Amino acid sequence: MxxxxxxxxxxxxxxxxxxxxxxxxxxxxxxxxxxxxxxxxxxxxxxxxxxxxxxxxxxxxGPEPVRDPDEPAPLPAAPHTVRVTDLRARWTPDGPLALDGVSLDLPPGRRVAVVGPSGSGKTTLASVLLRFLEPSGGHVTLNGADVRDLAADDLRTVIGLCAQDAHLFDSTIGENVRLARRPATDAQIRDALRRARVLDWVESLPSGLDTRVGEHGAQVSGGQRQRIALARALLADFPVLLLDEPAEHLDTETADALTADLLEATEGRTTLLVTHRLAGLDAVDEIVVLDRGRIADRGTHAELAARPGIYRAMWERERAAPAISVS
Ligand SMILES: Nc1ncnc2c1ncn2[C@@H]1O[C@H](COP(=O)(O)OP(=O)(O)OP(=O)(O)O)[C@@H](O)[C@H]1O
Ligand SMILES: [Mg+2]
Known part of the structure; x- marks a missing residue:
């Protein structure tokens, strides 16, 4: 210049x-x-x-995990029965079988718990049921129709998941529950929170439903977060509800209280509960014990606790451990 x-x-x-x-x-x-x-x-x-x-x-x-059929079959009408027959699944084409010959029935209203050591295939089973993973053998049917013939999005309106680490968005408690059903009224949201046994706490907060939960729900406790997620799953009103370790990461006392509450909240609803805590499982109709992808045993809590095996060993370990209370 x-x-x-x-x-x-x-x-x-x-x-x-x-x-x-x-x-x-x-x-x-x-x-x-x-x-x-x-x-x-x-x-x-x-x-x-x-x-x-x-x-x-x-x-x-990357390879598409599951492919929708070109012409999906119509979704069968309620009431819904999910039947798993001789199911095999692997995560990689030449990997080991994460599920090997698993069969179970979920007729309307039946509640089945899936337990077993870490890595035994519990989450894999939930993933196949939700069509996040294609079975490599056997099949899953909904009212007799192979779920591979249905559109995955349709199937997920019938089978819903409340995941192990359910995500809360940086918004209010009310909005996080409403995600399940946009047009839900505040009264319906309150009812879902009540069934998840968290309404009293929400109403004791100065802003109630409008309380913000923070990023990833950081401003509420782990137990409260899981209960808000459970309320969301209850509001969604899935005919078949999958709960994958809803009480994981909670101290044993809170975990057992949450399990008891969700067993009460899901009474009469078709439910598959994946859990590593056995307290309260006398309320479910059947318990399936998985071990390295295979069914090691199955029966009611009373039957399984009475005979030697993985379940009894888990049950004895759980009863011997002192309850850790963090209240
Ligand atoms: N996304 C994945 N990709 C590859 N392998 C996987 C994947 N998820 C699970 N696996 C493998 O499949 C097997 C079963 O795992 P899965 O997660 O179903 O066990 P789990 O019973 O749910 O265990 P946990 O109690 O620890 O949750 C394991 O050997 C695991 O390493
Ligand atoms: Mg798991």
Whole structure:
């Protein structure tokens, strides 16, 4: 700019440059810098965007976990019976079988608990039922129709999940429950919270349903978070409810209280409860004991606790452990 002034002013004086053009000569370098100013920042962003794109393409290029049929069959009408027959499943095409010959029946209103050591295939079973994983043998039927012939989204309106680490969004308690059913009224939300045994606590808060839960529900306790998630699953009113370790990460006292409450809340509803705590399981119709993907034993709590095996060992361990209370 100074250079432009130094050469431009004498040129205007001597009459070789028009006075108006002097402004152009002086301002041009400034304007030119504005054009290239963004380039270093763009170079920085390029690296970041490249890394993000690599992650997105890795997902897009991965194999589709489940394929919807080209012409999905219509969803069978209620009441719904889910039947699992000789089911086998693996997570990778040449990997080991995570489920090997599992069969179970979920007629309307029946409650079945699935227990077993870590890695025995409990979550895998829930994943196949929700069609997040394709079976490699055997089948799952809904009222006799193979679920592979149904659209996965349709199936998930019948079979719903309350997951181990249910996610709460950075919003209010009421909105987090309402996610399950947008048009739900406040009264319906309160009713779901009451069935999840958390309404008294919510109503004791100064802002009630409008209390914010924080990012990932950080401003509520683990037990309260699971109960809000349970209320959401109850409001969704799935005909078949899958609960995967709803009491995981809670101290034993809170875990047993939550299990007792959810067993009460799911009475009469078709439920598959995956759990590692056995307290309260005398309320379910059948307990399936999984071990390395196979059914090691099955029966009622009284039957399983009476005979030697994995279940009795788990039950004795649970009773011998002192209850940890963090209240
Ligand atoms: N997403 C996955 N990808 C690959 N393998 C998996 C995946 N999920 C589970 N597995 C494998 O499948 C087997 C069964 O795991 P699964 O998660 O079903 O066990 P689990 O009974 O739910 O255990 P936990 O009590 O620890 O939750 C394990 O050997 C596990 O390593
Ligand atoms: Mg699991």
């Amino acid at each position: 100074w250079g432009g002034l130094a050469t431009g002013v004498p040129a205007v004086r001597s009459g070789t440059l028009d006075g108006v053009l002097l402004a152009v000569v002086v301002m041009l370098p400034l304007a030119a810098f504005e054009v290239v100013n963004g380039l270093p920042l763009a170079a920085q962003y390029l690296e970041r965007v490249r890394a993000s794109a690599a992650r997105v393409f890795a997902v897009l290029d």
